[in-house]
Amino acid sequence: MARIAHDPYLIRGAHRQAGRGPGASLILLMLAAVLLLVLSRLDHPVTRHIRATVTEWVSPAAAWGSSLLGPVRAIAAHFDDVAALRRDLATARAEIARLEAADWRAAEATRKLAEVERLAAMVPALGATYRSARVLTEAVGPFSRSLVIDAGGEHGLRAGHPVVGPAGLVGRVVEVGARAARVLLLTDIASRVPVVIGDGRARAIAIGDNSPRLAIGYADRDAKMTDGDIVATSGVGGSFPAGLRIGRIAIGERDLRIVPFADLDAPEHVSVLIVDPPDAALGTADGAGQRRRGGANGKAG
């Protein structure tokens, strides 16, 4: 404001020309511009000549300005890059979200595949044929521990067939339908499995009581059991093949318990060992072939 206040142009000439219109030259040049536009529209050779001449005159200055404005262009390019990067980032984030979902699905599929592969690798080692099945439902309540699988009589299943998971014994078939069967889990209160424990091969009965861990009953009085001893089926009674891994001894404050290897809470796939007759021994550890219809758990289907 101080500058304007002292501006002699403003002081001396204030409003002297106010009201004066544009000069004649301005109007004439506007008409010339319009004429050039018309000629340009008609692609008249004169316009080409003018364009070439002006370009020739201005180009050196434009080249100089272009080099001078290099940093400005770099800044503009930088902002363009930033905008492009923001778009790329949004796309990448969406892609990451999609890939994370795909990764989760792949991990899940890999896990299931590994489970099935372990299952497939375990069962042939026993020298028995088997039928893998998907778990349809599980009845894990206060009164029972059982599963329903999507294989049944049509697939060769019969009551009494042992059922194993990737990590070890799961239970045995107790009811068979045409395309489904019920499996009694080791932890069911009615489950009884003859076992051998640890390197000392102490014999006992693994007893289900609807808790996640199995109780040990009928063990030899002099049996030596330590924490972490492996528990496997003994084959006694012929209900289960000998050597099926069941779990590991866990010494509690008041008693010994067996922690099952198999995931009995939420198994997804199991294999049914096809032996005929179902309760026939598969090379039992001690050769005992005693048949006991209804199996060790006493719930023949």
Place this chain on the structure above:
Amino acid sequence: MGSSTTLADVFAVAARVLARAWASLLPALSLALATLAAIVPTGLGADWRFVPALFPLAVVHYWADRRRNGPGAPTLPALLIFASGLAVDAMTSGPLGYWALVYLAGAALTHVAGTRLARLGVSRWPRFVAVTALVGSLAWATASLYFANSAPLWPLAVASAVVIAAEPLIAALLAAVTPTVASFRPAFADRRA
């Protein structure tokens, strides 16, 4: 004055002559720079391509607006405005005469509408807004007529908005580099005395 003239007075007069020469060159120089900025490739996107081309309009408006201050005020010759527009037309491969017409129309509208608005007490920036709106409309209409098709309005609107927003800065910059003649006025006053 006579024998009382000192070396300091000579330097002062020389400085004032230089300042006046600079003041008279400044409009052309500023327009040349704005034109240069309009023709050099900036790498801007399609929506922004009119922005540099409208910067000379702000310069034209500034000097045309100052012209109202009196016959001694630095002015932009119409021929320079025309040449500036022609250079932009030629270098941007646009229709020859298009930007020349737009810039000249800006100068003319500043003279006519700007003066009337100034009489109503409207300050410079709102006057520029009004002039830019009118010139932008003219530019759009001219382009539509030239191509016999409705020209895209958005790039012109964006450019107008950007130049309107930048005008106070351009005006302040030009005002800052314009020498005030008031500083050397007393010396001439002395001579007149």
